[in-house]
Amino acid sequence: MTVATSARDASGADLDPASLVEAERVHRRAYVDPEIFELEMDLIFGRSWIYVGHESQIPQAGDYFTTQVGRQPVIMTRHTDGQIYVLENRCPHKGALVCPERAGHSRPFVCMYHGWSFDGDGALRSVPARSGYEGTSFDPKDPANGLKQLPRVQNHRGFIFASLAADGPDFKTWAGKGLRGLDNLVDRAPAGEVEVIGDCYRTVQNNNWKIFLDNMSDGMHTSFVHNQMAKAAQKTIARTAVRRPGGLDVAAMLAGEPEQMARMDLVAHPGGHFDMVAFAPPPSGPDADQYKASMEAFHGKERAEAILKESYHSVLMFPTLVMQQSLQQMRVIRPISANKTLLEIWVFCLKGAPESFVRRAVTGGNVGNSPSNVVAADDFESYYRVHAGLESPQTDWVLLHRGARQDVPQGSSIKGGDGNSEVCMRNMFHAWRDYMTAQ
Template sequence: MTQLIDIENVTADPGRLVEEGRVHKSLYSNPEIFAQELDRIFNKTWVWVAHESEVAEAGAYKTAFVGRQPVIVSRDRKKNIHVLLNRCRHRGATVCEGKRGKTRAFTCPYHGWGYALDGELRAIPKPEEYEGVIDKQELPLERLRHESYQGMIFATFNEEAEPLEEFLGGAKKWIDLFMKQSGGYPLQVLGDHRFRFPGNWKIQLENTTDAYHFPIVHKSFISSLDDQTSEVFDFLDGEGFVEDLGNGHSVMVMIPELVDLEANLDDPIPERFAELAEALRAEGHDEAEVRRLVRAVGGSGFNLNLFPNVACSMAFFRVLTPISVDETEIHHVAIGGAGAPAPFNQMRLRLHEHFQGPMGFGTPDDAEGWERVQKGSLAGPDGWILVNRGLKRMAPSADGNPAGAVCSETGMRAAYQMWKRLMSDEAGE
């Protein structure tokens, strides 16, 4: 039986819109709900803003967003990292428009107020006019609380939020495993690209933990692979699983044998990486390092979703930024090893381009599906979207967490229960 819901004044209690195995379509299309999400989720919890390698040197900066609020991630001359609100304290203009770079200071282009890399206000044109009016020490760029784990920088406006490591909880184990794909070298961002799609941010959040769509949506990608690699990506009937890690985080293990990239180093080198192995040997790397690099080059065998805005997705970071209720920006970040052999990092980039790059197979197919979900959310009076696959076949994981088959919707349910917790009236008080 179809059950309808009265969504009049629904934002008074958005928790009514999330049940155990279904969510209401208004989560995708109601602008009042979106406004509450910005306040109760993106402004109150930990949001990923950068990887430390993106601001590796003194003077380096990167611009990002916490929800829709622009921020600057900077490293000062003492090598300390700061996350600053990108808004001049005078008339509110942004003080930095570059995506990344190096600078000695941030200067507002409107009236010339100048700020140090740590946000301190250092220079004001015509300072005599402010004599007895303002104290520069009281007007730095506003600072966000920030903490890092494994080089991943998170920020929050909420001074009362739990410590980052507590928030990450069961996800830390999987972040540690994900970082092994740099082949024994420090993980480094190699490049990135951005695009937008006409759909709600939660549609993309669901996608990273959805194995069910893979053989349907990504037929073209699978057809581009050699037979050996195609078998690796035929995982729906395998031993993989999706595990609820708490606080909205989840992991989808698709290829269990690639979970720990430092294990099974004596296994035969896959044919698709034989040329890479030879190139590494030609550079003089010993066989142990060759095998470690070859094992790591294709990425980990899992997708890790970190609520609300970043995924460690097999071999790259996928970051989402909510633009409006029906528009989202996606930031795909290619990663490799700092100081790793050039053939290794080059192969990492080529693999990234093949699937997630601007001309790759995966991104256009996924974006088409996301757009269709958004369109469908406006259709008909029946407002429920199902996330109940595998609900009655759950079992504890090795770590004691709820887990289901790799094609289950365990990760989606985990994210929506966190959404419900943060969006409830109690969370908003």
């Protein structure tokens, strides 16, 4: 299949994606141009590894969860053999969605339009009015007449990723050091596994998907965007003497000055991935003692200490997944259009951890990430203002100079000079350019 690697602007002139990214700045069209968005869906979301879901969402044979990989609706399902498959959510007969619901249980899958049915691995099971196909080229055993399996699927410690492209870097090559954060979340479970808690928080942002990802490594904004909210959280904690404030404790930290945020560590990795180390003090209190004892029993004392010492706050696995280990959360983006992005926030249970850890994670999600939150509402407004400003034809460039002369190479990765550096944003757009210009 040949995919176009350039677009045309409103005047009909060629729009070369490579020309939109420079060493320390990015052209506004990388964010707002609809033709660029169309290329992204083909060249990034149509080729990269995309997060689908977690195996705990489909514990029994016949369970399924539906989502999108790029533009393609998909079904993540567990078959009777126990294996997890990611299938195109499209009947091969007339193209209808087979599973319109977000999740459920079905054995077999049956298309409501003409009654074709399929097994959990996608194989065609039965076709009504079978005699009507006699003497035709239709072959019920041909895999093309079943629900098509995505060409590449990877289960990494319960997290399911898939790619629409049959060829390309294997999962571990693509993920590289981006797996450090994902592995750390699982390692923090005393029983060695994590589990999704309930459903996710879902919000449609009125901005380009890359504006959200920019913000995930931007410590500088917290002192301004979240200032009033953070001060209110501090006063609430002081006035009510809340012992386990959940998301309020993180919210209160956001009142710091830029100098405080500068103490974070930012490390950018090949492929656009990054790590942010911050906001994760070691567990304390009676439940924390129980937790640490469970961790040492499972991992050994030395290994448990090393796991808990890794205080990742945000970890990006470009282009769709942001882990927040300290909050037991994961943020997943599903681009809708150049100016709309679906955000899903999932909360995880650390199996074997005290019940209070579950309550704290859910409380943190409700306070900081639900549609009626006190933290992300500030962010959503700032994202909208950025996108609205970039739609102005008089605007040309987004500036990413901060800290560029203080970047420190760390093997194949780059460490920012301090936590206010824009190193992760620069790195992400360099990876974006590579995707958009790959042949």
